[in-house]
């Protein structure tokens with residue numbers, strides 16, 4: 001825990017003192033905040049047209065659910081590197097893993113060769129390490145989301161960063177050292193609740209905070225078909241973006257196959273997001289293993 005604060009710069013410690021009353025913004029950063037350049041683009045998209053809305057493929061008898069959604073792979077070292085073109089989405093699933101539901105999400109994604117980012121809780125990763133490895137084995141990106149889903153703005157800075165670090169370490173530990181994959185540097189704030197001090201502290205920990213452009217609001221008590229329609233509507237309005245889902249909800253699992261089929265039908269592609277290097281939070285974990 002003391003390690004965390006060695007990582008904070010003098011500047012951010014000064015900011016801690018000044019910004020104690022800062023209020024969190026109401027939502028995460030929007031897409032416009034990301035349009036500052038791309039670090040690395042590895043693969044070209046599959047070349048499907050954007051926003052195709054006519055059901056021409058269905059009429060031609062092609063099985064929508066077998067259509068690949070695989071798009072570019074973006075490898076970024078900072079939030080500013082995430083720039084999505086029209087028709088590109090990043091799928092994110094928070095709060096898991098959860099038995100059965102996360103597996104069903106993997107099945108649905110696998111049918112479309114779509115790679116997502118899973119923001120796992122340390123507590124859930126520790127309870128279900130096999131599931132964490134299954135997600136990684138399918139080629140998805142794993143980020144962290146604190147240990148216990150605390151609202152960090154209500155904690156002291158020390159407590160908040162201890163939550164962040166414990167979450168990252170528990171997910172890394174679940175992945176193990178057997179080549180299943182590393183935890184990425186992506187991090188998402190629970191409830192999207194943060195302030196400038198927390199953002200600086202997370203950045204100082206070498207984590208990449210990933211916001212949300214399209215919140216599916218799948219945590220509300222709606223039916224799967226209502227969730228499908230409202231999420232598609234929100235996506236159509238923006239035309240691209242980082243989409244927030246939760247792989248712990250039955251309604252999300254239920255709507256996902258239809259949602260992915262609709263993405264394919266409308267010509268969207270799913271960007272696979274990867275981070276460069278490891279977090280500085282990885283260092284004490286490696287040391288502990290020696």
Ligand SMILES: [Zn+2]
Pocket residue numbers: 094095145149189190191
């Ligand atoms: Zn969450």
